[in-house]
Amino acid sequence: MTLNRDAAAALGFLAFSIAYGWQATGIDLFPGQEYEPFTPQTFPLALAVVGGVLALLQLAKSLRAEAKAGDTWARYDWTRVGLLLVVMVAYGATFTWLGFTLSTTLFLVAGYLILGERRPLVICAASVGVAVGFWAIMTRLLGLYLAPGELFRGWLW
Amino acid sequence: MLEGILTGLSTAFTPMNLLMVFVGCFAGTFIGMLPGLGPISAIALMIPITYGFDPASGMILMAGVYYGAIFGGSTSSILINAPGVAGTVATAFDGYPMAQQGHAGKALAIAAVASFSGGTIGAILLLVAAPALAQVALSFQSADYLALMVLGLTAVSAFTAPGQVLKALIATVLGLMISTIGTDPSAGVQRFTFGSLDLVDGISFLLLAMATFALSEALMAILKRDETSEIAQRATTGQLGSMRVSRAEVREMVPVIGRSSILGFFVGVLPGAGATIASFLAYGAERTIASAKDKLKFGKGSIRGLAAPETANNAACTGSFVPLLTLGIPGSGTTAVMLGALISYGVQPGPRLFQNNPDVFWAVIISMYLGNVILLILNLPLIPYIARLLALPRQILVPLILFFSLIGVYLVSFNTFDIHMMAGFALAAIILRLLDFPMAPLILGFILGDMIEDNLRRALTISDGSIAFLWERPLTAIIFALTILTLLAPLVRIIRQRRGAMLSGEGG
Numbered sequence: 101m102t103l104n105r106d107a108a109a110a111l112g113f114l115a116f117s118i119a120y121g122w123q124a125t126g127i128d129l130f131p132g133q134e135y136e137p138f139t140p141q142t143f144p145l146a147l148a149v150v151g152g153v154l155a156l157l158q159l160a161k162s163l164r165a166e167a168k169a170g171d172t173w174a175r176y177d178w179t180r181v182g183l184l185l186v187v188m189v190a191y192g193a194t195f196t197w198l199g200f201t202l203s204t205t206l207f208l209v210a211g212y213l214i215l216g217e218r219r220p221l222v223i224c225a226a227s228v229g230v231a232v233g234f235w236a237i238m239t240r241l242l243g244l245y246l247a248p249g250e251l252f253r254g255w256l257w
Numbered sequence: 258m259l260e261g262i263l264t265g266l267s268t269a270f271t272p273m274n275l276l277m278v279f280v281g282c283f284a285g286t287f288i289g290m291l292p293g294l295g296p297i298s299a300i301a302l303m304i305p306i307t308y309g310f311d312p313a314s315g316m317i318l319m320a321g322v323y324y325g326a327i328f329g330g331s332t333s334s335i336l337i338n339a340p341g342v343a344g345t346v347a348t349a350f351d352g353y354p355m356a357q358q359g360h361a362g363k364a365l366a367i368a369a370v371a372s373f374s375g376g377t378i379g380a381i382l383l384l385v386a387a388p389a390l391a392q393v394a395l396s397f398q399s400a401d402y403l404a405l406m407v408l409g410l411t412a413v414s415a416f417t418a419p420g421q422v423l424k425a426l427i428a429t430v431l432g433l434m435i436s437t438i439g440t441d442p443s444a445g446v447q448r449f450t451f452g453s454l455d456l457v458d459g460i461s462f463l464l465l466a467m468a469t470f471a472l473s474e475a476l477m478a479i480l481k482r483d484e485t486s487e488i489a490q491r492a493t494t495g496q497l498g499s500m501r502v503s504r505a506e507v508r509e510m511v512p513v514i515g516r517s518s519i520l521g522f523f524v525g526v527l528p529g530a531g532a533t534i535a536s537f538l539a540y541g542a543e544r545t546i547a548s549a550k551d552k553l554k555f556g557k558g559s560i561r562g563l564a565a566p567e568t569a570n571n572a573a574c575t576g577s578f579v580p581l582l583t584l585g586i587p588g589s590g591t592t593a594v595m596l597g598a599l600i601s602y603g604v605q606p607g608p609r610l611f612q613n614n615p616d617v618f619w620a621v622i623i624s625m626y627l628g629n630v631i632l633l634i635l636n637l638p639l640i641p642y643i644a645r646l647l648a649l650p651r652q653i654l655v656p657l658i659l660f661f662s663l664i665g666v667y668l669v670s671f672n673t674f675d676i677h678m679m680a681g682f683a684l685a686a687i688i689l690r691l692l693d694f695p696m697a698p699l700i701l702g703f704i705l706g707d708m709i710e711d712n713l714r715r716a717l718t719i720s721d722g723s724i725a726f727l728w729e730r731p732l733t734a735i736i737f738a739l740t741i742l743t744l745l746a747p748l749v750r751i752i753r754q755r756r757g758a759m760l761s762g763e764g765g
Contacts, residue, residue, distance in 0.1 A: 109692045113427055120434055120449075128446045137722030138714040140441040140448060147437070151430045158423045173691065176480045181687070184476060184655075185680050188663065192676030195667075204660065211656025215479065226653055230660070244668065 106162035114155035121148025183214045199249025204231040261388070265619025268313050269627060274620070277310075277318040278627045279635065285325020286632075287643055290333045291654070296326035296344075296591045297697070298471040304463050304598050305665035312602035313617050317624040319595055324376060324628045327532065327574055331368045331567060332640060336361060344532030344570040347540045351555065351562035358558055362500040367560060368567045369637045370502065371514055375568035376629040378518035379525070379575030383622055386526070387611070390583040394608035397584075399715035400726040404736035406705050406712070409586050411743045412527065414698045416534055422747045425698045428689070432699035435460060436706025443714060455674040462597040464666045464675055465703055468682035469696045471662040475655050476687055500637070506560055513543060513564045521569030525576025531589035532570040532577075539569030575625055581606055582618060586705070590697030593704045 124144035133139050191207040198206070208227035217223055238244045268274065281303070288299035299322050307315035330345035335352035348368065355364040397405075414425035438449045439459025450456040517539040524535035543565040544555050555562045580586045585607030587593035599606050604614055611618050666675050686696060720726040728734040 105692060109694075113431070117430075123449060127441075127448050130444065130446075133444070136718075137720075138443075138717045140444045140446050142717075143710040143713065144434070144437050144448065147430055147434050151427070151434065154423060154427050154430060158427060161423060176691075177482050178480070181476050181480045184479065184659065185684055188659065188680040188683075189677055191663065192673045192680070195673045195676065204664075208656050208660060211659060212652055215652035215655060217650070217652040222653070226657075230657065234664070238668075245671075 104162060104165070106165065107159055110155050110159035110162055114152060114159065117148050117151035117155055120151065121145060124148055180214055184211065187211060187214065196247050197250050199252065200246040201231050201235050202249060204234070261615050261619045262384070262623070264615050265621075265623040268616045268620035269317065269623040274314055274317050274624065275627070277314050278321045278624055278631055281318040281321020282325040282328075282628055282631045282635070283639075283643075285322035285327075286329035286332070286640075287325075288322070289326030289329025290643065291329075294471065294474055294658070295330065296323050297466065297594050297700075298474055299323075299326040300591060300594045300598070301463065301466040301471055302661060302665060304466075304594075304601070305668050307598070308601070308669060310602075312599065312604045312614065313620040315598065315602055316595070316617060316621045319598060320621055320624050321628045321631070323574060323591060323595075324372075324571070324625070324632055327570055328369070328372055328632050329643075331372065332365060332644065335364045335368060336644060344536055344573075345566070346533070347536040347566035348563065348570075350540065350566075351557070351559045354556065355558035355563065359498050360558070362498040363502060364558075364563060365640055366500040366502050366637065367506070367510065367563050369633055370507075371510065371517075371564040371567035372571040373629045373633040374514040375518040375521055375571035376575055376632075377626060378514075379522045379572035380622060380626045380629070382519075382522045382572075383575050383578060383625070386579050387583050387618075387622070390579060391608045391611040394584050397608070397732075398730070399712040399719065400730060400733045401736065402584075402586075403709060403712040403716055404727075404733045404740065405584060405586055406709050408736050408740045408743065409580070410698065410702060410705060411740050413589070413701050415743050415747060416531075420747075421693055421695065422744075424692075424694045428694045428696065428699040429702040432702025432704075433706045433709070435465065435699075436703045437710070442707060442711065455672060455678075460678070460703075461666070461670065461675070462700075462704060463601075463669060464679055465682060466594050466597065466700055467662045467666050468679040469686040469700060471658060472679060472683040473686035473690060473696070475658040475662075476683060477690060478651065479655060480687065509560050510564045513561050514568045516542070517565045517568035518572040521572030522576040524569070525573030526579045531591075532573040535573035535576075536566035536570040539565040571629075578621070578625070582610060582621065583608055585610070585708075587701060590700055593697070593701045597704050 121144070124141055127141045127144065129139055129141065187207060187210045190210075191203055194203045194206070197203075205227045208230060209223055212223050212226065235246060239246055269278075284303070285296070285299050288294050288302065289296060300319050303319055303322050307318055310318070327344055331348045331352065334345045334349035335356050338349050338353040352364045352368060355361070410429050411426070414429050415422050436459075438456055440446070440450075440457055441448050447457060520539050520542065521532075521535040524538060525531060540562060543561050544552060547555065547561060551559065551561065574591075577587075577589050577592045581592040581596060585596070585605065587596045596606060599617075604610065604617055663676050663679060666679060667673065689699075690696065716726045717724075720729070726733065727737055
């Protein structure tokens with residue numbers, strides 16, 4: 101029997117609830133706190149039980165339902181979304197290092213390219229313009245600090 | 258009360274706050290128009306901007322954004338049949354056919370007038386209902402609050418996703434689980450941080466809201482190869498037609514507006530129901546009471562069919578502020594985001610808000626009215642121009658939305674770990690959305706998590722560990738009974754459907 105997607109999701113959540121509950125039993129308590137009616141473990145443990153019960157109900161429900169045909173995840177544009185997520189992670193990783201303006205420009209350029217924009221002028225204007233404009237508003241107008249870039253420390257200032 | 262209204266008026270009518278309403282309505286209209294981005298994303302995008310504001314100005318801006326987003330959603334429903342917001346799906350039923358007949362301008366004008374009237378009548382009802390409920394709420398105890406919050410969570414789960422109640426409940430529990438990450442508020446011990454310093458403060462509400470709404474909605478549009486911006490380009494470069502509404506049409510609208518605004522307001526007050534259900538109910542109600550001749554017009558550009566959902570969704574938006582302002586319990590995903598914003602300003606909504614921060618309480622109510630006026634007189638003429646922005650190509654728009662969402666969260670914490678976490682949560686949200694798990698209950702569970710735990714702790718400590726507090730006070734017992742009824746309602750429907758199917762099967 102092939103497992104339908106809902107049943108797999110229910111199983112996933114069941115596993116998550118069990119792991120969560122197991123982690124909850126490891127939450128530190130102060131000496132003597134275990135005799136109190138409410139400890140830092142109480143709420144998470146209750147949630148784990150509720151979550152587990154709901155997951156089992158959902159599992160039972162989805163096993164009885166017939167699998168939906170024709171709904172395949174393969175037709176979605178996973179490549180672009182995956183690339184965008186990678187670029188987001190890279191943005192976070194390079195932010196302090198390259199500084200706000202440069203990393204933002206690169207992030208936006210990558211985003212436009214991934215989504216199929218090819219006009220160089222549009223890409224330049226919509227990335228450098230936004231990054232520099234945002235930087236100017238934040239640092240000059242609102243007086244906020246934005247990472248200038250560790251890479252250029254001692255070189256530019 | 259008069260004193261309060263005057264306080265509200267004096268707060269709302271400062272030049273700065275008037276500007277806030279205007280900017281809020283404008284920004285909200287624009288964001289709401291973009292297919293896929295709803296009021297939750299619009300408000301979430303505003304939070305980082307308003308961090309430095311005083312609470313009244315911040316809330317005024319957000320109320321404006323909320324109204325603007327709903328109105329913007331109507332615009333895209335009417336012009337391109339792509340509702341930006343679930344609450345305006347019913348608007349497209351008659352609004353889009355009207356636009357196709359060449360009366361887009363008139364449809365927009367009717368929508369604006371209906372929204373204005375619904376919002377205004379809603380604001381007046383709020384003016385009366387909120388202080389009265391706040392008085393009653395002062396006598397509530399921890400157990401009652403706990404019961405109310407549980408009712409709110411189950412109601413949101415039961416109503417947001419008909420047929421998917423279990424999934425909605427799972428999403429709620431997941432939200433509650435995420436809320437327990439970080440330092441435990443009562444004992445100060447760390448929970449689920451895995452020794453990471455970045456998690457000691459817990460996950461910020463803004464991060465979760467942005468990742469599960471703004472980011473995942475923008476990415477979902479890419480994932481599903483949504484081509485609405487191309488349609489928009491064609492629709493918005495065409496002519497909108499005259500915006501004039503004839504006297505006979507106004508006469509046709511007035512009774513519809515009266516009925517739908519009252520219906521919408523009360524549906525909005527109910528926890529979990531909100532604008533979407535209100536607009537469908539109002540549309541259904543109008544069609545039921547229409548004469549046989551009028552009934553035929555529904556779905557083909559009926560004025561009543563357009564005015565009813567538009568009035569009701571705005572009245573419901575206003576109504577949903579009643580539980581937020583008086584009990585501190587958000588009744589919908591949008592008000593949940595607002596609750597998070599209020600808490601981040603250091604304002605605790607609830608019955609005491611009315612006494613401790615009368616300026617915030619009244620200024621929000623007054624600014625709702627102002628927001629409606631501004632939407633009508635300033636936004637309506639601007640619609641043809643704002644609609645042009647809809648034609649902004651998606652390959653430019655999406656990276657910008659991603660950038661503003663990421664930087665918005667970063668600017669609050671100044672921690673790049675948050676950007677990584679957002680990417681992770683966005684991916685999780687996309688998968689959950691594809692599996693039909695609704696996101697609004699998740700965010701509501703996350704926001705209410707701390708409060709539920711706090712009230713549960715108090716109730717359990719007071720009753721010395723016994724769960725008798727669940728039924729000791731009649732009020733608590735009634736609310737819990739309602740919760741159980743809410744949960745059983747979908748079950749009863751399923752059983753009835755099965756029995757109906759079985760009977761018809763036997764008959765045939």
